[in-house]
Amino acid sequence: MGDLYDSQRAMRQMRKAAMQRGVVAILDVGTSKIACLVLRFDGPEQFRGVDGVGSMAGQSQFRVIGAATTRSRGVRFGEVDAMQETERAIRTVVQAAQKMANVRVDHVIACLSGARPRSYGLDGVLDVAGGMVTEQDISQVMASCDVPDYGSDREVLHAQPVNFALDHRSGLADPRGQVGNKLTTDMHMLTVDATAIQNLFYCIKRCDLELAGLASSAYVSGMSSLVEDEQELGAACIDLGGGSTGISVFMKKHMIYADSVRMGGEHVTSDISMGLQVPGSIAERIKTFYGGVVATGMDDREMIEIGGDTGDWEHDRRTVSRAELIGIMRPRVEEILEEVRARLDAAGFEHLPSQQIVLTGGGSQIPGLDGLASKILGQQVRLGRPLRVQGLPQAAIGPAFSSAVGLTLFAANPQDEWWDFEIPADRYPARSLKRAVKWFKDNW
Amino acid sequence: MRSLIRRHTPDAGPRDPAPSKLGYRFQRLMLTPGFRASVRIGMPILLIAAIVGSWYSKEENRTAFAATIAETKRSFQERPQFMVQSLAVTGADDATMARVVEMLPSDYPVSSFDLELEAMRAEIEALDPVKSASVRVGEAGTLEVVLTARVPAALWRDGSTLRLIDGEGVPSGSVSSRASRLDLPLIAGDGAEQHIEEALALYAGAGPLRERVRGLVRMGERRWDIVLDRDQRILLPGDGAVPALDRVIALNDAQDMLSRDVVVVDMRNTERPTLRMNEEAAAAMRRVSATINNNEAGN
Numbered sequence: 089m090g091d092l093y094d095s096q097r098a099m100r101q102m103r104k105a106a107m108q109r110g111v112v113a114i115l116d117v118g119t120s121k122i123a124c125l126v127l128r129f130d131g132p133e134q135f136r137g138v139d140g141v142g143s144m145a146g147q148s149q150f151r152v153i154g155a156a157t158t159r160s161r162g163v164r165f166g167e168v169d170a171m172q173e174t175e176r177a178i179r180t181v182v183q184a185a186q187k188m189a190n191v192r193v194d195h196v197i198a199c200l201s202g203a204r205p206r207s208y209g210l211d212g213v214l215d216v217a218g219g220m221v222t223e224q225d226i227s228q229v230m231a232s233c234d235v236p237d238y239g240s241d242r243e244v245l246h247a248q249p250v251n252f253a254l255d256h257r258s259g260l261a262d263p264r265g266q267v268g269n270k271l272t273t274d275m276h277m278l279t280v281d282a283t284a285i286q287n288l289f290y291c292i293k294r295c296d297l298e299l300a301g302l303a304s305s306a307y308v309s310g311m312s313s314l315v316e317d318e319q320e321l322g323a324a325c326i327d328l329g330g331g332s333t334g335i336s337v338f339m340k341k342h343m344i345y346a347d348s349v350r351m352g353g354e355h356v357t358s359d360i361s362m363g364l365q366v367p368g369s370i371a372e373r374i375k376t377f378y379g380g381v382v383a384t385g386m387d388d389r390e391m392i393e394i395g396g397d398t399g400d401w402e403h404d405r406r407t408v409s410r411a412e413l414i415g416i417m418r419p420r421v422e423e424i425l426e427e428v429r430a431r432l433d434a435a436g437f438e439h440l441p442s443q444q445i446v447l448t449g450g451g452s453q454i455p456g457l458d459g460l461a462s463k464i465l466g467q468q469v470r471l472g473r474p475l476r477v478q479g480l481p482q483a484a485i486g487p488a489f490s491s492a493v494g495l496t497l498f499a500a501n502p503q504d505e506w507w508d509f510e511i512p513a514d515r516y517p518a519r520s521l522k523r524a525v526k527w528f529k530d531n532w
Numbered sequence: 533m534r535s536l537i538r539r540h541t542p543d544a545g546p547r548d549p550a551p552s553k554l555g556y557r558f559q560r561l562m563l564t565p566g567f568r569a570s571v572r573i574g575m576p577i578l579l580i581a582a583i584v585g586s587w588y589s590k591e592e593n594r595t596a597f598a599a600t601i602a603e604t605k606r607s608f609q610e611r612p613q614f615m616v617q618s619l620a621v622t623g624a625d626d627a628t629m630a631r632v633v634e635m636l637p638s639d640y641p642v643s644s645f646d647l648e649l650e651a652m653r654a655e656i657e658a659l660d661p662v663k664s665a666s667v668r669v670g671e672a673g674t675l676e677v678v679l680t681a682r683v684p685a686a687l688w689r690d691g692s693t694l695r696l697i698d699g700e701g702v703p704s705g706s707v708s709s710r711a712s713r714l715d716l717p718l719i720a721g722d723g724a725e726q727h728i729e730e731a732l733a734l735y736a737g738a739g740p741l742r743e744r745v746r747g748l749v750r751m752g753e754r755r756w757d758i759v760l761d762r763d764q765r766i767l768l769p770g771d772g773a774v775p776a777l778d779r780v781i782a783l784n785d786a787q788d789m790l791s792r793d794v795v796v797v798d799m800r801n802t803e804r805p806t807l808r809m810n811e812e813a814a815a816a817m818r819r820v821s822a823t824i825n826n827n828e829a830g831n
Contacts, residue, residue: 158549176548176550177550179550179551179553179556180549180550180551182556183551183555183556183559186559186560186563187559190563191563192560192563192564192565295556296556296557296560
C-alpha cells in the first residue's frame, strides 16, 4: 500500500512540475490508433474575452497546440503486446505532435483501455467523537477502508472517495469543519493488471518521456462525453474502442464503476476480413465506408466493390451487397453490446435514478448503432461526442478522440484521489518530525 | 506507361513511418530552446568567424587588408576640405614668431588630421616669450597661430646676463645692456626672481624717487634694498617694506634727506630709522661739532 502511495504521489508531483513548465502531452494508447495532444497551460484567464464564454469546466486554462494520430501497432485489447512496435508508434505520434506544437514535451499523461480493470466499492468508518472533522480525520477514514485482496499482480489505478457521510447525513462532498460522531466514506477503487501498466510505462520511458499520470480510458472518455447532468444523475459511458470496449458509470459526478469488454471494432473488422476473404486493411476500409448494423431493402441492391491487390482478377473484382456486410457486422456488434449489458446488469446499473447510456469511441460511428443499442441497452441511449476544447484540430473532434479529450480534462483539473489527501499520521515514518508535531498538537 | 507486371521488390517491406531513435532524439534536441538558439545563432557566428580567421591568418591577406584600410583612410583625410594650405602666426615680435614658425610643419598643404593642434599649442607655450597661444585651422585651410607674448616687467640681473622677467617671475629673453630697456626696473640678488611682485610694488611705490632708483637688490633672500644713484641705499625690512618706503619718501619730502650726504637709510628696524652718512660728511660734521665745543669752552 505504501508503494502505491509513493508511485502515485511521484506521478502527481511530476504532473505539477509539468504544469509549472506549461507543456504536457496527452497520450491515448489505443488498439487501433495512438493519439497525442500537446497541451499548453497558460493560467486560468489567458484565452478569455474572445468569445465571452467563461471558464468552462476549467478548460479555458489550457490550449491544445499540437495533435497527432498514428495507426497503432503492437497493441492488442488495449494492452501493449509488442513493446518495440508500440514504442515506435509512440515515437511517431509524439514526434508529429511536437512538430506541430513546435515545442519539446517531456511529460506525458497516458491512458490505457485494456488491462482488465476491476471496480471495488470500499467503505470506511471513523469515530470522530463529536469533534470537528479535520483533514486528518478524512485521511484516517479513508485509511480505515477495508481494502479487498485484489491480487499481487494488480495495481490500483484510481481510488476516489465518492461520498462522505456524517452520522445520518449522506452525500457530503466535503465534510471538513462539520461536527458529528461517526464519519463514513465510500470509495471507488479501480485496479488493473500491473504488467500492462509496467509495459506501457516502459514504452514511454524508452521514448525519453516521463509518465506524469495514468488514467483509465473508460473513466476519461466518460469525463469528456457525458454532460454535467448525466454525470450528476447517473449515466454510463460506453467507449467502443478498437480492441476493447470501456464501460464507466458516473453518479454524482464521480465514477462509481468501470469495466471493459475485451471486444471492439477490430473484431468487427476481422469478422469482415474472414467473411469476405479480404486482407484486414481492405476490411477496415469497407467497414468505415459501407458499414452499418440495420439492413434495409435498399442495401440488398447496393453492391460494394471489394477490390484487392492479389493479382487474381476474378478475386479482386468480387462484389458484395451491403446487406451481406451488415449481416457480418451486426452479430458482432450485438455481441459486444450484450456483453456490455451483462456488465452493467452485474454492476446494478438499473438501480440508478437515471439510466442514460452514452455511446462514444470510434466504434460508435457505425450508422444505425444507436437504434441497435437502444434495443439492447435500454431506451435512453445517445451518441456522445467529446467536449470541445480550445485549439483542438477539426480532425480530432470526433468520438474516436473522446478519451484523448477526456485526458486533457483529467490533466487540467484532476479529481482528488486517495493519495492526494494528507497521509494519516500513523503512516508517517516512525521518526518523522511531522508526527512529533502532530503528537504535540493532539496533546496540548 | 505502366507495366503490366507488378514490380516486386522483396527488400522493401512496408514503409515504417516511425522515426529512428536517433532522428527522434535529434528532433527533440532541436526543439530544446537553448540548443536551438545556439544552433541558429551560434553556428553561423562560428562559421563566419572561422572563415574570417582562416582568411586573416595569411600574411599577404593581412598586409593587403592593412593597405586597403590605410589607403581608404588617406584618401578620406586628404580630401581638399581637410587640407591646410598655409600658416599665419600673429601676436608676437619677429624673433619669437620666427621661432614659432620653425617649430610648426613647413611643407604645405598638409592634412588637418596629421596636425596635432593640442601638442603644437603645448610646444609653443613652452617657449619663454610666449604667455599663451591658440592654434586652430581657420577658414580657407589656414593654420592660424595667435600668440600672446609675455610683457616684461623688470630686468633681472642673473649672474652676468640681464634677463627680461615678467610679473610672474618667468624670464622671457635677455638684453645685452641695461640701456636698451631703461623703462624697466632692475632687480638683482639671490631669490629676487621669486618675489617679483613685491619688487614691482616697491618700484611702483617709489613715487618721487622713481627717477633716482637704480635698482632693487634682494638681500639674504629675505628683504629688499633700493639702490639710488649717488650710491645711496635704502634698506627695507622683510615685512612691511612698502610702508617703510613710504616713510622714507615722507622723510625725504620733509627734510630733503636723500639729497644730503647720506649713504644708507636703514629702515630694517621700523621703530628706529637709521642714517649713515659718508665718511667726508661725517668728518666734516665731527669737525664742526668740535669747533662748536671749543668755542663754547673758550667762552
